[in-house]
Amino acid sequence: KAPAKSTAKKSSAVNKVPEIECTSKQMQQAIVDRLHKGLGTDAEKANNKAWWNATCHAVNEVVFDKLTQTQQNHSGQDTRSVNYLSLEFLMGRLLSNNLHNLQLFKVTEEALKALGKDLYEICDEEPDMALGNGGLGRLAACFIDSLATLGYPAIGYGIHYEHGLFAQSFQDGRQIERPDTWREYGNPWEICRPESIQHVPLYGYVETVFDEDGGSHKVWHAGQKLKGVPWDVPIVGYGAKTVNILRLWESRADEAFDWDVFNAGGYVDAQAEKSKAETVSKVLYPNDETPEGKELRLVQQYFFCACSVKDILRRFKRHNTDWTKLSDKVAIQLNDTHPTIAIPELMRILVDEERLDWDFAWSICQKVFAYTNHTLLPEALEKWSVALFEKVLPRHLEIIYEINRQFMEVVEAKWPGDDSKKAKLSIIEEGDDRKVCMANLCVVTAYKVNGVAAVHSELVKTDLFPEYHELFPTKLVNVTNGVTPRRWLKACNPKLAALYDDEVGADWVVNLDKLRGVLPKAKDVALQKRFMDIKKDNKIELAKIIKDLTGVEVSADAIFDIQIKRLHEYKRQQLNMMHILALYKRLLDNPDYDMVPRVFIFGAKAAPGYHMAKQIIYALNKIADKVNNDERVKGKLKVVFLPNYRVSLAEKLFPAADISEQISTAGLEASGTGNMKFAINGALTVGTMDGANIEMAEEIGAEHMFIFGLSVAEVKELKQQGYNPFDYYYNNPELKSVLDWLDTDYFTPGHPGALSDIKRSLLEGGDEYLCLADYASYSEAHLKIDAMYRDQAVWAEKAILNSGAMGKFNSDRSIEDYASTIWNLTKHPIS
Numbered sequence: 001k002a003p004a005k006s007t008a009k010k011s012s013a014v015n016k017v018p019e020i021e022c023t024s025k026q027m028q029q030a031i032v033d034r035l036h037k038g039l040g041t042d043a044e045k046a047n048n049k050a051w052w053n054a055t056c057h058a059v060n061e062v063v064f065d066k067l068t069q070t071q072q073n074h075s076g077q078d079t080r081s082v083n084y085l086s087l088e089f090l091m092g093r094l095l096s097n098n099l100h101n102l103q104l105f106k107v108t109e110e111a112l113k114a115l116g117k118d119l120y121e122i123c124d125e126e127p128d129m130a131l132g133n134g135g136l137g138r139l140a141a142c143f144i145d146s147l148a149t150l151g152y153p154a155i156g157y158g159i160h161y162e163h164g165l166f167a168q169s170f171q172d173g174r175q176i177e178r179p180d181t182w183r184e185y186g187n188p189w190e191i192c193r194p195e196s197i198q199h200v201p202l203y204g205y206v207e208t209v210f211d212e213d214g215g216s217h218k219v220w221h222a223g224q225k226l227k228g229v230p231w232d233v234p235i236v237g238y239g240a241k242t243v244n245i246l247r248l249w250e251s252r253a254d255e256a257f258d259w260d261v262f263n264a265g266g267y268v269d270a271q272a273e274k275s276k277a278e279t280v281s282k283v284l285y286p287n288d289e290t291p292e293g294k295e296l297r298l299v300q301q302y303f304f305c306a307c308s309v310k311d312i313l314r315r316f317k318r319h320n321t322d323w324t325k326l327s328d329k330v331a332i333q334l335n336d337t338h339p340t341i342a343i344p345e346l347m348r349i350l351v352d353e354e355r356l357d358w359d360f361a362w363s364i365c366q367k368v369f370a371y372t373n374h375t376l377l378p379e380a381l382e383k384w385s386v387a388l389f390e391k392v393l394p395r396h397l398e399i400i401y402e403i404n405r406q407f408m409e410v411v412e413a414k415w416p417g418d419d420s421k422k423a424k425l426s427i428i429e430e431g432d433d434r435k436v437c438m439a440n441l442c443v444v445t446a447y448k449v450n451g452v453a454a455v456h457s458e459l460v461k462t463d464l465f466p467e468y469h470e471l472f473p474t475k476l477v478n479v480t481n482g483v484t485p486r487r488w489l490k491a492c493n494p495k496l497a498a499l500y501d502d503e504v505g506a507d508w509v510v511n512l513d514k515l516r517g518v519l520p521k522a523k524d525v526a527l528q529k530r531f532m533d534i535k536k537d538n539k540i541e542l543a544k545i546i547k548d549l550t551g552v553e554v555s556a557d558a559i560f561d562i563q564i565k566r567l568h569e570y571k572r573q574q575l576n577m578m579h580i581l582a583l584y585k586r587l588l589d590n591p592d593y594d595m596v597p598r599v600f601i602f603g604a605k606a607a608p609g610y611h612m613a614k615q616i617i618y619a620l621n622k623i624a625d626k627v628n629n630d631e632r633v634k635g636k637l638k639v640v641f642l643p644n645y646r647v648s649l650a651e652k653l654f655p656a657a658d659i660s661e662q663i664s665t666a667g668l669e670a671s672g673t674g675n676m677k678f679a680i681n682g683a684l685t686v687g688t689m690d691g692a693n694i695e696m697a698e699e700i701g702a703e704h705m706f707i708f709g710l711s712v713a714e715v716k717e718l719k720q721q722g723y724n725p726f727d728y729y730y731n732n733p734e735l736k737s738v739l740d741w742l743d744t745d746y747f748t749p750g751h752p753g754a755l756s757d758i759k760r761s762l763l764e765g766g767d768e769y770l771c772l773a774d775y776a777s778y779s780e781a782h783l784k785i786d787a788m789y790r791d792q793a794v795w796a797e798k799a800i801l802n803s804g805a806m807g808k809f810n811s812d813r814s815i816e817d818y819a820s821t822i823w824n825l826t827k828h829p830i831s
């Protein structure tokens with residue numbers, strides 16, 4: 001059966017990309033110049049870090065030039081822009097990507113080779129910019145790449161965290177967190193912009209000032225002030241037709257304010273004030289599913305929103321005096337609820353400082369903000385205590401009250417006398433500890449609210465916000481996620497990229513639908529061989545990395561079966577674990593058990609306070625120890641848990657995968673984006689009908705994937721009936737024996753019960769994520785994988801069909817969808 005035709009709109013990216021003229025000789029000269037004139041060293045003395053630095057600075061000469069041109073162009077035309085507000089940008093490394101996007105990779109590779117250096121080794125010197133947790137932050141990074149590539153005026157706003165996501169190591173199998181020090185010795189990609197510093201008030205009280213005309217207005221007297229210092233990271237679009245910026249705010253103490261403290265309390269207090277101010281941008285909260293209910297987190301959110309909103313208005317005011325024009329020039333996208341406070345902040349500025357009439361200001365806000373929801377997990381919907389709000393942001397609380405008061409009138413008009421509707425839709429949750437519901441504030445204000453995959457957006461309408469959907473029938477929309485093919489194919493898998501250049505032409509990089517060109521040839525023996533040889537090479541490379549990082553030897557002839565993502569019970573690494581234990585048991589019970597050798601590879605960080613997630617890491621490490629050192633399995637089974645999973649490690653994993661594990665409980669993974677990166681690189685998916693897996697199955701053909709488990713509807717039905725995990729436990733002997741194994745000390749010698757709490761949560765705990773219910777079907781899917789892998793021609797065909805059908809899932813398409821359905825944005829590439 002021919003795979004389903006892509007429903008994706010053709011990307012209108014500029015197809016012909018002009019080369020930047022630069023010879024290898026010129027590049028050599030530029031790098032050596034930077035060593036001498038920029039770093040005060042020379043080719044003899046320089047270590048690889050210095051070479052990396054010099055190379056980045058050489059590249060920056062082109063980047064900054066293009067940046068200046070872009071800014072002149074945008075400013076000259078006073079273009080409409082999108083402002084992407086996100087608490088997270090998981091950028092990873094920039095050198096390799098910037099070189100690819102500037103089309104200077106080959107030239108630089110040659111230049112460094114002539115200087116006796118290897119570009120890949122030099123790229124490995126770069127610390128990851130890990131200013132995000134996982135999917136949400138990486139999506140933001142892909143989106144700003146696509147915005148620049150497509151030539152859209154856009155700016156990313158975030159926080160310049162001193163410490164990004166913690167570095168992870170293992171001690172006796174347990175996760176240890178250490179601070180990430182990505183910019184300890186500076187970061188060549190960023191430029192400090194003291195000319196654009198902003199000041200941010202906090203705490204204090206609100207005064208009502210009566211005006212001469214009989215009216216009144218509010219004045220917020222802050223109790224503390226922070227200074228926001230912007231650091232700009234240039235974002236190079238592919239082909240360098242546009243270089244946008246990512247503006248990250250660093251917090252410092254406000255000198256003027258410090259001086260008062262100094263006078264009042266002396267030097268020590270002033271120092272304390274300074275370090276307190278600096279803690280605001282010190283760390284990224286390593287928790288992407290639950291809000292850290294801490295004051296500092298709220299201050300962080302307000303700090304970056306206040307800086308960003310002021311910066312947006314500063315740019316607007318350069319060319320405009322008419323506030324009706326604000327929504328023509330500015331769209332503000334809220335990446336999840338984390339930047340919601342930007343809404344009352346804009347209201348505050350318009351009403352209190354610009355002295356606009358409330359209704360006018362509100363009508364502006366409702367035309368400026370759009371909101372993306374990334375999760376249905378109830379614990380992830382941010383709610384802040386009213387008391388905390390009152391203390392930190394007293395004026396914003398008043399504004400939220402007024403927004404809510406007026407909105408309750410709308411609800412009353414729609415459902416007269418229905419207090420339960422009001423309670424449900426109110427921005428303020430009543431109770432002993434009253435709360436501000438940030439998602440409600442977003443939905444009430446935003447002119448569009450989008451989910452991130454078709455099924456997720458439906459669930460947003462039917463389960464999360466049904467009443468809002470009734471009230472605002474055109475507000476809730478879908479934009480399916482995507483990933484940038486520049487990083488996730490061209491840069492990370494150069495061999496496969498070269499194959500595609502030959503097969504479909506090099507412009508697949510800006511038009512991923514072109515990969516469809518290989519679909520009719522999926523049975524072609526020569527193509528299959530080339531495809532599988534590349535996969536093998538990538539696996540050999542990964543095997544070396546595995547050996548380096550863990551000491552475990554794995555064979556590239558085995559099936560590489562990979563699950564990489566944040567550790568969370570809904571993502572069900574524990575289901576994968578149960579199946580691994582079953583295989584191990586089968587091998588012990590029958591040493592001749594016939595299976596294709598399999599290497600199970602994990603990468604995942606657990607939120608430091610998430611006990612069960614850390615237990616699962618511990619269990620997997622302990623199981624790995626046992627399995628990898630058990631001669632009875634005859635090398636047929638290996639388990640590795642790679643430490644410190646991050647973007648740069650992911651770039652080595654996706655190209656080397658045979659199997660992609662996308663096994664969340666149906667209805668809980670909003671989209672997933674790793675699923676896309678695997679498939680683009682030719683891995684086959686074992687997955688549930690959840691998130692973007694469903695749309696992938698539409699594009700690829702479900703028969704070319706290993707779909708298993710309960711559907712969203714079946715999950716709901718089972719839960720409604722009353723789910724009892726013990727039914728499955730007693731009815732499936734293999735499952736029972738695997739779970740009972742966890743109670744022994746087999747994997748934790750001398751410590752029986754060390755893994756029992758995993759079993760308990762799956763049985764007595766009620767198995768919230770239905771691992772037992774899906775186990776049998778998961779295990780069956782793995783038998784199919786084993787059988788299919790034995791026929792390499794069939795496998796190769798499927799791998800090609802998967803990769804070739806992924807056009808829809810590129811972030812250029814996502815951005816085109818946002819641009820047309822939400823942002824109403826026009827391209828302005830520099831000529």
Ligand code: NTF
Pocket residue numbers: 134135136137139288289336373374375380452481669670671672673691
């Ligand atoms: C994540 N959400 C979802 O869990 C993923 O399914 C999705 O692919 C990404 O967002 C990007 O849309 C979050 O990280 C959060 F914070 F919202 F829970």
